[in-house]
Amino acid sequence: MVGIVIVSHSKKLAEGVVELARLISGECPMVAAGGLEDGGFGTSYERIEAAINSVYSDDGVVVIMDMGSSCMTTEMVIENMEGKKVEMIDCPMVEGAAAAAAESESGSSLEEVKQAAIDAAGESKF
Amino acid sequence: MTDNKKVVEIIKVMAEIIHENAQFLTDLDAPIGDNDHGINMDRGFQKVVEDLPGVENSDIGAILKKTGMDLVSTVGGSSGPLYGTAFMKAGAAVAGKNEIDADDFLDIMDAAVGGVQLRGKAEKGEKTMLDAMIPAVEAIRKGVDAGKTPAEFLADGVEAAKAGVEYTKTIIATKGRASYVGERSIGHQDPGATSFTLLLESIAALYD
Ligand SMILES: Nc1ncnc2c1ncn2[C@@H]1O[C@H](COP(=O)(O)OP(=O)(O)OP(=O)(O)O)[C@@H](O)[C@H]1O
Numbered sequence A: 001m002v003g004i005v006i007v008s009h010s011k012k013l014a015e016g017v018v019e020l021a022r023l024i025s026g027e028c029p030m031v032a033a034g035g036l037e038d039g040g041f042g043t044s045y046e047r048i049e050a051a052i053n054s055v056y057s058d059d060g061v062v063v064i065m066d067m068g069s070s071c072m073t074t075e076m077v078i079e080n081m082e083g084k085k086v087e088m089i090d091c092p093m094v095e096g097a098a099a100a101a102a103e104s105e106s107g108s109s110l111e112e113v114k115q116a117a118i119d120a121a122g123e124s125k126f
Numbered sequence B: 001m002t003d004n005k006k007v008v009e010i011i012k013v014m015a016e017i018i019h020e021n022a023q024f025l026t027d028l029d030a031p032i033g034d035n036d037h038g039i040n041m042d043r044g045f046q047k048v049v050e051d052l053p054g055v056e057n058s059d060i061g062a063i064l065k066k067t068g069m070d071l072v073s074t075v076g077g078s079s080g081p082l083y084g085t086a087f088m089k090a091g092a093a094v095a096g097k098n099e100i101d102a103d104d105f106l107d108i109m110d111a112a113v114g115g116v117q118l119r120g121k122a123e124k125g126e127k128t129m130l131d132a133m134i135p136a137v138e139a140i141r142k143g144v145d146a147g148k149t150p151a152e153f154l155a156d157g158v159e160a161a162k163a164g165v166e167y168t169k170t171i172i173a174t175k176g177r178a179s180y181v182g183e184r185s186i187g188h189q190d191p192g193a194t195s196f197t198l199l200l201e202s203i204a205a206l207y208d
């Protein structure tokens, strides 16, 4: 299964998104990388790197970020993981995470998981 | 213009000046950001200084690269990957050199601007550090071309950077966290443009 990492400035937010997506998919490897080492707000290169490694398999990993430095720091982590199958998804965090989790659990490829999360952005809520 | 020993000195001065101005930079980040720019930069440069003994005998490229890596891993906000990439690209521009001249310095500055743009995808006029960096590098280039001394062209660069900071007060942020406050960002100077000016002043402080 494709691994999923949720990156946020907020530890609580990242964990909350994982918690919510878990209701949809209990099986897929999914982990939060939120906040700084000391629990404060911000993005941590080390925490993101460790999170990706913790859910990594040959199926690859997708990363969903909130904004600003979450994206830039993740981009740098991925640049330094040359040869590994890791991609960022440009999608809303909650909807994207739910869609990606469901897709991953059904055994889809990284490309399919990515597309499912992107498509989730196009769905109107009401 | 400088050898690796002097680069180490410059980085120490950068860390001191950022530390002295940490509260000021954080306060600038309050109205248009998330109130952390000085805290972020200070945390990053403290780590850089802590690691300097391990690289102080290395070439200038390696010293700048390590500085960038430390900033990426410890700053915790956008200025981390941005300044981090700037320093890493600057290091790559002078890889293996133990001494650099004014032209190398220009290469460093061009690489730094290129690094910030590569990472942040911003242009001039978006109320970011680039609004101080780009005019500063232009002024330095003019000075170098005119055969000025480092003290003179660095002073020109600082002056242009300060004018760039003033300019950021007049424009709306369209990149970074400040873009969320939109028009309300007018009247406030950009924290990143201000920290860049302090970094350039740190370099200038060692030339007279
Ligand atoms: N895309 C960008 N390109 C260039 N500079 C940028 C960009 N985004 C932000 N900045 C600069 O970064 C400064 C803010 O740095 P700071 O350390 O406070 O990060 P932050 O905005 O809090 O980060 P985060 O994205 O984590 O919220 C701004 O004042 C601006 O100069």
Ligand SMILES: [Mg+2]
Pocket: B029, B033, B034, B035, B036, B037, B077, B177
């Ligand atoms: Mg900030």
